[in-house]
Amino acid sequence: MSTPSSSEELPGKMNIPAGENGSFVFFHRESHLKYIASLSAKLDKPSSYEGAVTEHLRMSGIYWTYAALSLLVQRPEADKVLGVTSAPSDDRPSIVDWVLKCYVKGTGGFGGNLGHDAHILYTLSALQILVMAEYDLNQLHVDDIVKFILSLQQEDGSFVGDQWGEVDTRFSYCAISALSLLSSLGEINLPKAVEYIASCQNLDGGFGSMKGAESHAGQVFCCVGALSIAKSLHVIKHPDLLGWWLAERQCDSGGLNGRPEKQADVCYSWWILSALSIIGRVDWISGDKLATFISKAQDPDDGGIADRPDDMPDIFHTFFGLSGLSLLGKLPSVFRQIDPVYALPVDIVLEQKLSAQIIGSNGKVEDRLSHYEIVERHK
């Protein structure tokens, strides 16, 4: 694989600072690149067992792959490695072409794979891939996609994932984020959507998958992220309590768990750090210990990051592990940074002029967030 000059100078195995006295952990950049580059071809083989069991969510898989790679190399290189805009070989279409083929005409949404039904989860993943690929979204049937998303909103403001009616705050996030990418946020009943999300906040400060459901860190990201895009962070009751609940997800190992007294898992690095970034309280946990935990979950030989140390990596945890390191500011500055609201590279968010709201961190705001509307933390 060829690498452009700017990242070519980076060593394959590099140090990440992780504490006082110059202590550091290893980051196996080269191995991760190898892992990601080989992934799609491997999963596409009809003989791949992993490919078969994850076939239904390939759209999200490709988004995680592309986004993860985007944090390791420069833009043109990511395109070349994955064949984003031009077909990598005769028997494989470009990623953009493949995504467009997953659009379900009658419905107005995207499916998880060719010939699959439209669903809001894959509609957001598809749009995220397309904006990363600098595809002009106006070439899509924007009106039909907006109509599809509109049809998913319920009377109480919640969102279902498709016509069959499963409700989940994940779908609220997907709908609101997707509409923002399409500059069509005004098309839904946003106040109602916000009201429903607010009703999913629990007395422990966290948010659940639906009204009455237990707080879960993944759902906290979805709810806080959606409120951020809707510029309605003021509806969060007791943001200090929410921040505290999130901070208590850090275990002695340094890793974060999703709920009290559960095991730490690398994917929560993303769900929790992004929520903490949005509410301006990243420094309420130990970034050094978390970075150490993530680094231990790397596979130094074959690349990739797993849910926890010594486990088998997958692309989901690889993306969320890398994003965690990016949010902690632990990756070298030549790499693109991840945005905690849209889960896209920051430069894409800026180019697309995507807006959101964040809570200031005691007067300081991270560079990557400074373009957003900032509300002050009240004392």
Added chain:
Amino acid sequence: MHGRNREDYKAKFRDPKVAAGLEKKAQQWYTLMDALIEARKADNSKEKDKRKGTIDLIEKALLVNPDPLNLWNHRRELLVLEREEMENTDPMLKNELDLTQAALQRNPKAYGSWFHRKWILALLQPDSSVLQNELKLTAQFLTLDERNFHCWNYRRFVVSALASCWNGGWELPSMGPQIGASVNNSAPSIPQDVLEAEWDFTHQKIQHNFSNFSAFHYRSQLLPRMIAQKGDEAAILEEELQVVENAIFTEPDDQTAWWYHKLLLLEYKFEPSRLEEQAEMLRELLEDSPGKWVLVGLFEILSVLGTRKEERCELLKRLITLDQDRSTRYRELLEKLESE
């Protein structure tokens, strides 16, 4: 992928026999998927025999992998047609409940399986004896994994369905709603016996394991209803304080009960003398077990009482050294307290 040891996993694929077996499984899966895609395209669902054949084929696939929503969607399309031609839908209900149960036994966290179970109940609206059985099933699943939030959500869905039955209609606003904490006019009241049975259920779960926050969470949802439907707030809240004290004296370093404690303090009013009493208990506990959560709990009680500023500052200073990962938060609290 969660909880797969890396070396074991790689070794498995290195074994040519296992690898060949998995390859074969993958190919069989794609063959099955192709057949189903063809069947759906051919749209011969109007022919009863072919429809039945496809429904069976989908079942076969779902028992291998319950995650593809596509398969559930296809199944539901056919079931809706099937139902129009049926006089007695009991066999259909039984079949879908059996299928989802088998799928959930293999993978208790599959979104699609739980949702399909909700969907078939909402479609066929069985009487309350079926719903009562569903409560038993969730109890069974919760003995295998007491924190499975899908299962807890499903249980609350069933309870809200029972409430709708009781209130004279099966009209659920949509598929999602389950009982929430807010007790307002629009929230259906839960039959008293169901409410008390649920309340006791959370109690059993908590007594079995103080670490079960899922049970504490559900209790926090039921609490306002208990107070509204039974009255006698003071007695009920006293019971809650005792549940918490029981848990924290047994496992002072487990954060579970402390969160329930925090939300009680946040949401309800207690007699200051009772809180003083609890504070004293925690001070004693600190002598044997000077752990973080006892310090935190004592700080929270004193903050509610609004007294003993010096003691609170002292607690925060101890926490800054004891719980360094979160020291920034304690520093902020200390700064704020000192400036008051």
